[in-house]
Amino acid sequence: MWAGLVWWAGQHSTTALVWVLVATVAATLPTFASLSAAGAGATRRNGGPLGKTERCALVVLGCAIPTWLPWVCALVVLGSVATTALRLRSARAELAAP
Template sequence: MRGLYALKPWYTRRLGAVLRAAVRHGVSPDVFTLLGVLAAAAAAVAIALGWWVPALLLLAARLAGANLDGAVARARGLSRPWGFVLNELGDRVGDLLMFGGLAVLAVREPATLLVAGPLTGSAWVLLAALAATAPTFASLAAAGAGGRRLNGGPFGKTERCAAVVVATALPAWIPVVAALVVVGSLLTAALRLARTRTDLAAGGPG
């Protein structure tokens, strides 16, 4: 199940003019990694203020940066281990910024759903931010063992961005959305690990 990740080729085609211009002018893929992080930082501010429309647009820009760094590298024939490292760091920083903004919103507009004892809205966001790292750890572990670096859903980066936009628009539902992120992220990590185990048992990445 690839989730919204299946839309990545379509989204990249929509960015074709930017891609061609970047290749023509020799723009480094790292520029788009940085732009993605900056868009995530701006989105975090919009999320903290409860401005869901700017948050939607800025998170779309974050995803555009994440798409273009790899697309530009492939189009220019670049294969750099350090570029891989920067890409992964950019994704993780982008997630932390996004959830940080949501945590601030949870404090500004306390929710009552699924809130009991220490499980405040901001605590749910923290749990979601931690769980959101699980799919990436599963994929990196697979790559380190010689398997494929798996991406996509059922609850990957694109779904996380969509969930945060919904939570920004409906702050009262932040704990519910955060719980969805937790469950979806753990499920995604489990499915990636299961696929990796199958691939490695078959003798390769498949």
């Protein structure tokens, strides 16, 4: 999904391409946090303010209305960082509990 969006954005706008690349990296952070927490012995967490379903819905919106793509990508970045922070905070609290 992201690879196709990168290709499309690269054909149309440098600004859109940069936003899509940043959003692509940011979208991996929540999954990385969940898997890292599970590897450390905590419960694997899903959900949050911008889980996988919400990220996919935003990409569909960005594809449907291409002029919104930079804003949609900015939302993906902010939401992914917030989701990652919440997952890591919860994992830290679980691992620190006696």
